Amino acid sequence: DAMVIQNPRYQVTQFGKPVTLSCSQTLNHNVMYWYQQKSSQAPKLLFHYYDKDFNNEADTPDNFQSRRPNTSFCFLDIRSPGLGDAAMYLCATSRARTGRWETQYFGPGTRLLVL
Amino acid sequence: GENVEQHPSTLSVQEGDSAVIKCTYSDSASNYFPWYKQELGKGPQLIIDIRSNVGEKKDQRIAVTLNKTAKHFSLHITETQPEDSAVYFCAASKIQGAQKLVFGQGTRLTINP
Numbered sequence: 001d002a003m004v005i006q007n008p009r010y011q012v013t014q015f016g017k018p019v020t021l022s023c024s025q026t027l028n029h030n031v032m033y034w035y036q037q038k039s040s041q042a043p044k045l046l047f048h049y050y051d052k053d054f055n056n057e058a059d060t061p062d063n064f065q066s067r068r069p070n071t072s073f074c075f076l077d078i079r080s081p082g083l084g085d086a087a088m089y090l091c092a093t094s095r096a097r098t099g100r101w102e103t104q105y106f107g108p109g110t111r112l113l114v115l
Numbered sequence: 116g117e118n119v120e121q122h123p124s125t126l127s128v129q130e131g132d133s134a135v136i137k138c139t140y141s142d143s144a145s146n147y148f149p150w151y152k153q154e155l156g157k158g159p160q161l162i163i164d165i166r167s168n169v170g171e172k173k174d175q176r177i178a179v180t181l182n183k184t185a186k187h188f189s190l191h192i193t194e195t196q197p198e199d200s201a202v203y204f205c206a207a208s209k210i211q212g213a214q215k216l217v218f219g220q221g222t223r224l225t226i227n228p
Contacts, residue, residue, distance in 0.1 A: 031213045042204055042218035043159065050213050090158050096212045104214050106158035
């Protein structure tokens, strides 16, 4: 059963044309993350939502935004994609509990191509 | 901030032999160390993890060791099989609510039949 679902799996956009990537989860986890993974590199955290609280990483470009309308869904918006934004975008979730250690589950990713 | 170094970047072993991948971390406050396996075109999948209060953990053919003093941890895969071929990532984080994982650069493991 799918637990972290990302749509679409492949997305082609034009230089400068806004694009939205979608993530949903069936785990009822309260934390959702977005990572960027460029070819042959490690995933790099862009930001995360802890419940409704948005937490941006210091080096995440302003071009990247996120929305979490409810517990199950989270969106990644790229306002003006550049050629350097072509990458795999990974959504992940975890349950945060005081003093507990919880696994972070990843979705299959959306591969973004910018023309 | 945290920095994780992973070696080697590529590793090729004969089927049935063992494979070892090593990682070092910089932040002594990190207390959670997962290992992920990523197959081509897929998201990372957790294969094993270790907390800072444990020195070693084993799950069938996979084991992880942690040396907090030296700030390094290792993944050991025994009796390797062709389906073990993938990219493996180590990561480190502090458990403070959210799990902000910092990944190593990855190791491409190839199992030769």
